[in-house]
Amino acid sequence: MGHHADIDRQVKTYILIFVTLMALTIVTVAISRLHLPVHLAVAIALIVASVKGGLVASYFMHLISERKLIYWVLGFTVAFFFAVLLLPLWTHFDPILN
Amino acid sequence: MEIPYTVAERPDTGLNNGKIGIWLFLASEVMLFGALFASYLMMRIGAAPGTWPRGDSILNVPLATVNTVILISSSVTMVMAWASLKRNDFSKFRLFQGFTVLAGFGFLGIKYVEYSTKFHHGLLPSTNTFLAIYFTLTGLHGLHVIGGMVVNGYLWGPGSRLWKTDPEHFTNRVENSGLFWHFVDLVWIFLFPVLYLL
Amino acid sequence: MATTEVAPAHHEAAHAHAEHPHLGFWRQYVFSTDHKVIGIQYAVTGLVFLFFGFCLVMLMRWQLAYPGRALPWLGWLLGEARMPGGSMLPEFYNELGAMHGTIMVFLGVVPLAVGGFGNFVLPLQIGAPDMAFPKINMASYWSYFLGGVTMLASFFVPGGAAQSGWTSYAPLSIIAGQGQTMWLFGMIFLITSSLLGSINFIVTTLQLRAAGLTFFRLPFFCWAQLVTSFLLLLAFPPLEAAGIMQLMDRLAGSSFFMPTGLVVSGQQVAYTGGGNPLLWQHLFWFLAHPEVYVLILPAFGIVAEVIANNTRKPLFGYKLMVYALWFLGFMSFIVWAHHMFFTGMGTTMAAFFQTTTMIISIPSVVLLSSLLISLWGGSIRFNTPMLFALAFLPMFGIGGLTGLPLGLSAADIPLHDTYYVIGHFHYVVAPGTIFALFAGIYYWFPKATGRKMSERLGRLHFWPSLVFINGIFMPMFIVGMAGVSRRLYDGGASYDFAKDVLHWNVFMSFSAWGLAIAQIPFIINFFRSIKHGEKVGDNPWDATTLEWAAPSPPPHGNFAITPEAHRGPYEYSVPGHPSDFTPQFVSAQQGS
Numbered sequence: 001m002g003h004h005a006d007i008d009r010q011v012k013t014y015i016l017i018f019v020t021l022m023a024l025t026i027v028t029v030a031i032s033r034l035h036l037p038v039h040l041a042v043a044i045a046l047i048v049a050s051v052k053g054g055l056v057a058s059y060f061m062h063l064i065s066e067r068k069l070i071y072w073v074l075g076f077t078v079a080f081f082f083a084v085l086l087l088p089l090w091t092h093f094d095p096i097l098n
Numbered sequence: 099m100e101i102p103y104t105v106a107e108r109p110d111t112g113l114n115n116g117k118i119g120i121w122l123f124l125a126s127e128v129m130l131f132g133a134l135f136a137s138y139l140m141m142r143i144g145a146a147p148g149t150w151p152r153g154d155s156i157l158n159v160p161l162a163t164v165n166t167v168i169l170i171s172s173s174v175t176m177v178m179a180w181a182s183l184k185r186n187d188f189s190k191f192r193l194f195q196g197f198t199v200l201a202g203f204g205f206l207g208i209k210y211v212e213y214s215t216k217f218h219h220g221l222l223p224s225t226n227t228f229l230a231i232y233f234t235l236t237g238l239h240g241l242h243v244i245g246g247m248v249v250n251g252y253l254w255g256p257g258s259r260l261w262k263t264d265p266e267h268f269t270n271r272v273e274n275s276g277l278f279w280h281f282v283d284l285v286w287i288f289l290f291p292v293l294y295l296l
Numbered sequence: 297m298a299t300t301e302v303a304p305a306h307h308e309a310a311h312a313h314a315e316h317p318h319l320g321f322w323r324q325y326v327f328s329t330d331h332k333v334i335g336i337q338y339a340v341t342g343l344v345f346l347f348f349g350f351c352l353v354m355l356m357r358w359q360l361a362y363p364g365r366a367l368p369w370l371g372w373l374l375g376e377a378r379m380p381g382g383s384m385l386p387e388f389y390n391e392l393g394a395m396h397g398t399i400m401v402f403l404g405v406v407p408l409a410v411g412g413f414g415n416f417v418l419p420l421q422i423g424a425p426d427m428a429f430p431k432i433n434m435a436s437y438w439s440y441f442l443g444g445v446t447m448l449a450s451f452f453v454p455g456g457a458a459q460s461g462w463t464s465y466a467p468l469s470i471i472a473g474q475g476q477t478m479w480l481f482g483m484i485f486l487i488t489s490s491l492l493g494s495i496n497f498i499v500t501t502l503q504l505r506a507a508g509l510t511f512f513r514l515p516f517f518c519w520a521q522l523v524t525s526f527l528l529l530l531a532f533p534p535l536e537a538a539g540i541m542q543l544m545d546r547l548a549g550s551s552f553f554m555p556t557g558l559v560v561s562g563q564q565v566a567y568t569g570g571g572n573p574l575l576w577q578h579l580f581w582f583l584a585h586p587e588v589y590v591l592i593l594p595a596f597g598i599v600a601e602v603i604a605n606n607t608r609k610p611l612f613g614y615k616l617m618v619y620a621l622w623f624l625g626f627m628s629f630i631v632w633a634h635h636m637f638f639t640g641m642g643t644t645m646a647a648f649f650q651t652t653t654m655i656i657s658i659p660s661v662v663l664l665s666s667l668l669i670s671l672w673g674g675s676i677r678f679n680t681p682m683l684f685a686l687a688f689l690p691m692f693g694i695g696g697l698t699g700l701p702l703g704l705s706a707a708d709i710p711l712h713d714t715y716y717v718i719g720h721f722h723y724v725v726a727p728g729t730i731f732a733l734f735a736g737i738y739y740w741f742p743k744a745t746g747r748k749m750s751e752r753l754g755r756l757h758f759w760p761s762l763v764f765i766n767g768i769f770m771p772m773f774i775v776g777m778a779g780v781s782r783r784l785y786d787g788g789a790s791y792d793f794a795k796d797v798l799h800w801n802v803f804m805s806f807s808a809w810g811l812a813i814a815q816i817p818f819i820i821n822f823f824r825s826i827k828h829g830e831k832v833g834d835n836p837w838d839a840t841t842l843e844w845a846a847p848s849p850p851p852h853g854n855f856a857i858t859p860e861a862h863r864g865p866y867e868y869s870v871p872g873h874p875s876d877f878t879p880q881f882v883s884a885q886q887g888s
Contacts, residue, residue: 021170022170028291028295032154038296045291053284060283070118077530080132083629084129084534089143090645092144099852099853100425101426102503103428115428118503119495126491126495129534130537133534134541231552233548
């Protein structure tokens, strides 16, 4: 499985992703020194982290060329991840006495 | 008795057993760390206004940045280890896999320095909820680093014997172990800014 | 696909007999990787824990029937720390309550329903030689065993076992004694076991189905186990995270769940505070709600198999039932805070959780109705498994219906934390799931042992059990609606408003002790039939699914020749066919 040419192309991609990840790491640390207002800082930090994470997942973990079954499993997982993240939060912000 | 599709891919799913197994495991890990991130949020919004410290006021950002670089690098060497096996280059595999394990030691070493400095200054999980979630999140992550190192070390060492008898099976094992290791890196990619930079 | 899969299996099966090494006693019966041995280990251990958990509650029922009255011989047995002079301490009552719940749910029902039945039946029903990961299977059993040992050992530490309810709410659980720490470690072992098992089940079902066994030819039992495994996989980790945080609070002094300024017995607790007790509740119920579907889905699976087989008809609405399973599984992740209506939740979020809860009752009703309608026009055989499966239907119906007012936030107000709730959930699990599990035991016992259990003893087990179990749980609705709270160690005796319903406590306790006696025929039957039951062949029930193609009991590797599925799972009473069943595994020529 996978010609030598295939793997060579993949290896080139890995190096490129590595450089990108390093750059984004520097970016995220640099931006944090600006002490932006909280909401903006959080948004930017999470966006950068998501891009980095997305690259790791898509290329190092080969998700970009994975099977449908794996996508389905991860899809539901992400949905439930947001459920456990957001529902307690929303409940906290909806107390019975306002 | 042989279990079908341990190495070969089943035609209709297009996958072998181990690949599905590791992704299912990673799905459960997403939920595990997800719950801890949810707890981070609940602790932070529940803190009295102005009492939640900025990460960089208590934590060591330079050290953690080095750790981030170490972990991302080890992710690259991990996937290169697998790619080397696909290219039939066992000695390159050894090199890259070995570096991956060493990077793990480096990561843990820095973590040790971080933790011991905190304890030395009386900064403990009991001190405040920020430190509680910091120690719990990074501690659990650290345990996962150790776990990954154990498996990667096994595959570098005694486990590598399988390369001689069933190279495809061995390559798949390295790939699956790599998936776990990349996940550990992925968690840190989120942990680092959330805890240290915000 | 057919030829490439079957051919190697033929080859391997032929080899299996030849090269199967003789394993010593320990590798064959104790540290086995064979799914059938592991399944039996899970089942037997689960049954032992069910019995133990039942004993705990029988003791509680003495206290509830006769609050404060001494049982001298028990006092001598259990010691002054628990029952001074034979009279139960409230703390000990709380231990019994917390551990009864924990043991029944996590050490009894799920290990039997999923670990026992799932492990034994699933590979056989899909025509596989074993699970996808046999060694991980073994690890999952021993992790469960270690968790069980930890839980049992917790009774013997100073302060006794966990006593903060099976729900371990903070802050009580944080300041509780050592037993609570052991509970947490026990849960970590159990969650690990569950994780390993669920991965195994999912991969096995996806990958090891025999040739011709497409997804919609799978027996409903397999679908039920598959959805259950997904629930376990994704719902348990947040509880594991919460358990770790509770351990941090208890052992490292953190304040994840400790609010600021907490005062206990007039003293400020030594915690910096800033934590949120509700966070524990959210993470606990995030697991515990899907957990109740883990408790019921395997039962639905078993009942479906037994009903199809004993009505000699296909299941009604099989495809719809499968879709209902998945919809139920998905919804189960977003209903959990209906357990938390009283935590100060506003109307928006209460409405959200109420709505999702009402929606989730739909697939439940679809499943129950389909099973009920499956009976219509059937040639019903009233053997023991079928009696239990039939009883399951109205019992689960009562349990499900009584859940509806609990899911409506307004109606929940007078019912929350009363005996009504205890009645509701026991109806679904006890005459619900446990009856289904009995059905499964009587049904698959011949496959596992090569012998049938006695029908006479089976009836002697069934009828008194049905009567007594209703005697325990039906009055709980009355007592609950009268306002008696849960977890009162005197059963409501100190409350004036409860005085007219207190007599029910005695009735319920005698029913519980009667139920215990009703299990004696089962225990005798179970052990006696292993050696002296009526011998049977491969397919004593004239069933259609693949497990009945294997010998009874199946050898290591299960099938001499890997079966192939040629048709759906419930081809009973096919018009024009000479016999009233056509097994999946007979070929078209033979089967037409």
